[in-house]
Amino acid sequence: MNSFAWTVVDSDIGPLLLAATDEGLVSVVFHARAGVRDRALGQLAARLGREPVEDVTGSGLLAEPIRELAEYFAGRRKEFGLPLDWSLTSGFNRQVLRELADGVPYGTVVGYGDLADRVGLPGAAQAVGAAMGSNPLPLVVPCHRVVESDGGLGGFGGGLETKRKLLALEGVLPQPLF
Incomplete structure (x- = not known):
């Protein structure tokens, strides 16, 4: 895959940018209004060597992270079971x-x-x-x-x-x- 999926979701702590690769969730960014979002996407594209593709429907790679985060904020999830892409840290x-x-x-x-x-x-x-x-x-x-x-x-x-x-x-x- 030469791209990564991203979307912004609302949460109890403000908008969150979620990004995922085929390996799993790769990034969560707080306060993801336009300026923060655009800067974060540029940094992610550079670090991952991939182009960002917006997932406007919240399906595909981001469906499970969106669901689990909603459950967390609703007090129904105490542990995340998501595959994670650790490539941004070493x-x-x-x-x-x-x-x-x-x-x-x-x-x-x-x-x-x-x-x-x-x-x-x-x-x-x-x-x-x-x-x-x-x-x-x-x-x-x-x-x-x-x-x-x-x-x-x-x-x-x-x-x-x-x-x-x-x-x-x-x-x-x-x-x-x-």
């Missing part, structure tokens, strides 16, 4: 992201340092933070579940308010008042 970052995806379930959190320990690199908390920042599959690979050891939220590429909403959805934080 090395240490991929190792950390795979551990996060497999080892930090819905409704729980893990510290940056604890995640570093899990992949055999104690003291690499900052490197784990960098891996979270480069996560091409947020939500599905749940970097919102990684927090500071003192209980602080830490950073988040989708913004701290988005992180709060996701953690509230999963029951880790109280629902925002407004």
Whole structure:
């Protein structure tokens, strides 16, 4: 395939750009209004070496990701069962992201340092933070579940308010008042 499928879906945290290859879901982008969407599609095309093809019907490669994300936001899905295309990450970052995806379930959190320990690199908390920042599959690979050891939220590429909403959805934080 010399292209990848993409679409933008509405969610409780704003528009999400979803992109998939034949291998699986390859990217999730927060706040995917026109400017962010266009920039992300250009970056994806360059990194994947493929042309973007909009899936206006939400069928084909994106049907299952759309369905599972809708179930997640409705509180009916606690675990994603999607095939993932890991081609946008490698090395240490991929190792950390795979551990996060497999080892930090819905409704729980893990510290940056604890995640570093899990992949055999104690003291690499900052490197784990960098891996979270480069996560091409947020939500599905749940970097919102990684927090500071003192209980602080830490950073988040989708913004701290988005992180709060996701953690509230999963029951880790109280629902925002407004």
